[in-house]
Amino acid sequence: MKSYDVVIVGAGIIGLMAARALRAAGCTVALLERSEVGKEASWASAGVLMSRPYAYESITDFALRVEGSEMLLALAPALADETGIDAEATRHPALHVAFNAAEEADVRALQAHLDGANLGCEFIGPDEVRARQPEITAPVTLGMVTSCANIENRRLLRALDAAARKSGVDVFTGCVAYALQVTGKTVTGVRTASQDFAAGAVVNAAGSWGAALAGAPEHVPVQPERGQMLAVHADAVALTHLINLPQYIIIPRKSGRIVLGATTEKVGYDRRNTLGAIHGIVHAAIHAIPALAEATIDEVWAGFRPFSPDGYPLVGASELAGYYYAVGHHKLGIQQAPITAEIINDLILTGQSSRPVASWDPKRFS
């Protein structure tokens, strides 16, 4: 039986970042992935960093993912040096637009969080919106400009995968973990369909599938939430801002690709795209930016956000000694990955974390 200091279940952004941190700290690490590395939620993601707080989020939590976003922006060039893979991290302002009084109120309500996270915001009128982004010809009533960035998440995953292997992380693909091995109240390893792994610590980073690993005492109410997206090319549309529409986002990638999304749907693990969802995104985008009607479709896809009932992830220690959760990152897992990895690393190595994340306690649903 193979034996490691740490076995991580799931090779999405969370598992990869945790593996990177633990390996850098000197641990022997096995990363178990039931399919291919980085091909689920982290691949399907929009890769937006910072942008805007959500209604359920505390200022502290928003500030934490702004910090996580900055960590990713600093990591991208380091990973490019290590692996030759550029994750195309790019800073640009976000332009949040409102088309009526109710949407204006929603946009203005974000100010306290933005100020609290030192991100700031500037409210602008319809003329200034058109001056900044002339492609928006719909009758906007208010605009708000914030700091923002995006990263090509698929390239980031490839770079993290390459860097992990290079640093000595053992990556096992096609390896389905189905149960913890437990002695008394301590985890001692992981059972997979093909072999068993002995481990000093086990991290559950299985995303939307985080509830399926048998043997843990906690209730893990994580479920899949489908998000549909598409990418287009539009020579006539030169976006200098990420556009935050009331329901959808339009993201200009460094490569020139424009990414549009995303839906939020509870349909289990059905990863098909639907006409209605794509119609909704496309309709809103063309309403705001009519020139997008000439865009050519590059790709359409769907993925599963690991939804947690209160929006916060489950990150931290289990009642079972040596077992840790890093699941349920819902809409924000790319930005929260660096902080998550830091917390898991600190907990495994020192037994404590200085991060203010009581709201992420994995035992809160039990």
Ligand SMILES: Cc1cc2nc3c(=O)[nH]c(=O)nc-3n(C[C@H](O)[C@H](O)[C@H](O)COP(=O)(O)OP(=O)(O)OC[C@H]3O[C@@H](n4cnc5c(N)ncnc54)[C@H](O)[C@@H]3O)c2cc1C
């Ligand atoms: C459409 C969409 C848009 C998004 N946009 C953004 C955004 O703009 N910004 C942002 O910050 N976040 C965004 N998110 C959210 C973000 O992508 C997720 O929160 C994040 O990717 C979760 O990472 P993860 O590693 O936990 O999950 P995943 O990437 O799903 O990885 C989990 C891995 O575990 C593996 N696994 C599961 N069970 C087992 C098992 N039993 N044994 C072995 N392996 C297993 C899976 O195969 C998978 O590879 C978006 C998500 C979606 C779907």
